[in-house]
Amino acid sequence: MSYVLSGKRSISASTRARVERSIAQLGYHPNAGARALASSRSNIIALMIPLRTDMYLPVMMEIAIAVATTARGHGYDVLLLTGEEGPAAVRRIEGSALADAMILMDVELEDDRLPLLREASRPGVLIGLPADPAGLSCVDLDFEAAGALCAEHLAGLGHREIAVIGEAAAVYERHTGFAERTLNGLRERSGELGLRLLHRPCEGSYAAVAATLARVYDERPGTTAFVVQNEAATDPLLALLRQQGRAVPEDVSVMAICPDQLAAHASVPLTSVAVPAQKMGRHAVEQVVAKLEGRAADGVVLLAPELTVRESTGPRPVPVPPVSPR
Structure with missing residues (x-):
């Protein structure tokens, strides 16, 4: 019986079946x-x-x-x-x-x-x-490759000014590997592609995301895309953009590094790099x-890293020229 339980030796199918029946009957x-x-x-x-x-x-x-x-x-x-x-x-x-x-x-x-x-x-x-x-x-x-993949995807859609909504500041203060490596990958590839990148840590609460979003548009009003590496921030960010009249993806693109389930069930299904x-x-x-x-x-x-394109990223919006007075 010990060989059946341990699996250390090969046992014939008929012998294994007899032993397993006896085990079940005895409640062993x-x-x-x-x-x-x-x-x-x-x-x-x-x-x-x-x-x-x-x-x-x-x-x-x-x-x-x-x-x-x-x-x-x-x-x-x-x-x-x-x-x-x-x-x-x-x-x-x-x-x-x-x-x-x-x-x-x-x-x-x-x-x-x-x-x-x-x-x-x-x-x-x-x-x-x-x-x-x-x-x-x-x-x-490979979080560096994941960051690079995000930069490549948005650059391919014509975006040139990208903001990164990152993890809480304490994560970077501890120099946590995944967060640091993602940022390194984003920065390096963005530099190669000629993108302007702005990174802002965020606590993830609704109030914190609102403050971070306001800061981003104050510093970089031409921002047309966001990369989010902060699962708690994804829903507040989408809600705030909607409240401000910024349609996703028509006015602004949003992508995330997060689990597939979270990305797929967001209020706007998110283009994402999956965390496996x-x-x-x-x-x-x-x-x-x-x-x-x-x-x-x-x-x-x-x-x-694997990129899944959903409904939250699209071409960079074309600026509408001001109408000259007649």
């Missing part, structure tokens, strides 16, 4: 604690996801669910660590039998957890990309399981 469930004692492993993967007020929780939870379901498929449970403990959380896992491996999220460019992770005896994988990924296993969307949360979570687990099983794990996996 494998004891995870006993398994862990027998193998000197906990069969647990620690997922470190510091929950901050400036984070968009639905995306983080989508990644966490993908991690948990993929881990379960490999026979592991997931321990969720949500405190802002930084290196202390890595030390806690490394110095205890709480978990066999670690997956770290909310990665900063100069993340202070990384020196400990490099020296740890327990395998670790980052969902995110630091400035120096040497000696680390990482999986992330589930794919990122699955890749991270596959990498950490490969390490646990002694197989070679990829160093850095950057997922190629």
Whole structure:
């Protein structure tokens, strides 16, 4: 019976069926604690996801669910660590039998957890990309390429003045990898294409978006397109533009870097570069399981960005010349 439950040896279909019938009749469930004692492993993967007020929780939870379901498929449970403990959380896992491996999220460019992770005896994988990924296993969307893709799409429609509604200021103050890399990609490609780019952080509330929008038009009245990397800001931005009589996309184009579901169900379906949360979570687990099983794990996996054109982007509006008095 143990071979059927563990899957460690090949069993004939008829034998497997008989054993599974007996298991169902007896109401037997494998004891995870006993398994862990027998193998000197906990069969647990620690997922470190510091929950901050400036984070968009639905995306983080989508990644966490993908991690948990993929881990379960490999026979592991997931321990969720949500405190802002930084290196202390890595030390806690490394110095205890709480978990066999670690997956770290909310990665900063100069993340202070990384020196400990490099020296740890327990395998670790980052969902995110630091400035120096040497000696680390990482999986992330290629956010620099995502930013460049946004610039290319809007330039192709004739736009020349673009505003970026970014994450909350604290995200940039921490030098969070995904936000910094997106901005780098946008700036570099915009420079190559001759675009004027204005970036403004935003808290994401209706009042904050209203203030940011007013500031953008005060500084750059010729702005004809927005790139939004702040999921909470998308609906307020569309509502405010509508209230100001700016039609999307006839008067102004809006695109976002966000989950497909959010983009597709916006009041104006948004052209977007998808954040593949589930794919990122699955890749991270596959990498950490490969390490646990002694197989070679990829160093850095950057997922190629995918652009979906919907109803929110269109050609740059042609300025209407003033009518001369007769």
